Structure formats: C-alpha cells, structure tokens
Amino acid sequence: MSRKHENNFAFLDSQNLNLGTKKDIRKNGKLLYKGWNLDFKKFRQYLRDKYRVEKAFLFIGYIKENEKLYNELRSYGYELVFKQTVKDRAGKPKGNIDAELVLYSAAIEFLNYDKAIIVSGDGDFCCLLEFLEEKGKLGKLLIPNARYASSLLRKFRPYQVNIINDKDRIEKISNKK
Secondary structure (H helix, E strand, C coil): CCHHHCCEEEEEEHHHHHHHHHCCEEECCEEEECCCCECHHHHHHHHHHHHCEEEEEEEEEECHHHHHHHHHHHHCCEEEEEEECEECCCCCEECCCHHHHHHHHHHHCHHHCCCEEEECCCHHHHHHHHHHHHCCCEEEEEECCHHHCCHHHHHHHHHEEEHHHHHHHHECCCCCC
16 A cells, blocks of 8 residues: 555554653663653644654543643644543542543544554553554554553564654754743
8 A cells, every 4th residue: 555545543642642751761860861842733743744644533631721722732633532530649630541542443433544553652552452453453653752661562562663763853842041
C-alpha cells in the first residue's frame, strides 16, 4: 500500500504523553535528561506527516475549568474522548482512560483505519497491542519517555519509537528569556 493512501488513526493517552515528556531522567542521582514541554499543535502535525494519521483521538480526563484547553486541542485537529474524573487522596483529579482507549481502537474505530498508532508507555495496553498486532493493525507504539515505559512493552520493540528522538520537531519553545 502506498504511503499517501494510508489511513492511520492515533490513540493518545494524554496523561502518559504529557507527564512522560515533562519528567526528568536521573541515574544514580545524576540528571541525564531534562524533561520538556510537548507542543500539542506540532505533535498533531508530526503525526499527520510522519505516520499519515488522519484522525488523532486524545483520551483525557474532563475538568470543567479546562474548557479553553479542550477547544485549543480541538483546533489543532484532535478528537477528544473524555473520561469522568474523580479526586485522589491528595485531591488531584484523576481520569483513567485505559478502557476508553482500548474500546475505541479495538472496537468503535477498528474497521475505519489501516494502522493504529498508540501513544503511551503504559503496560496496561499490552493486551491491546497483542490484539492489534495479531490483526495486522498495529502501526507504531510511540513512547513518551523510554525510561519510565513499562517493561511489559519490551516485546513490542519493533514497533516502538521514543518520541525524544524527534524532540526538535515537537517541543514547545518558550519565548521567555
């Protein structure tokens, strides 16, 4: 199949992507790598250009006060799939999107795309990755932070891409001096 005719969909674990890129990597107390801010607009274009992603589903916990952010993400071309949030013991909102990501990629949208691009380093998606691989639908597994990716994902190394390798294309550049 010609690349220009591919119809790939991306399924993004927003929490894993956002926190994964921001996290510092340390070894024996030494800073090996400084976390960075992902530019979601650039990332959407990157998915379109590099992986021929026609639709990008961003799975995210819903917080009423973040409506401006949600509208911004939609304007970049993401289709948002919300999960109701609950507060953890520290009072921070938490929205576990795993079931929704699996449902959309393996059932709701399954017949509508050629390959799935999964964006997460969470080992909870191993069963999904196995299913997609078995059906010939697994395109790539984009890992936000290889250092913190689940060891369960090792068997999917042929599909893995560490997005730090393209940081220069997708990093949010601050205008602050």
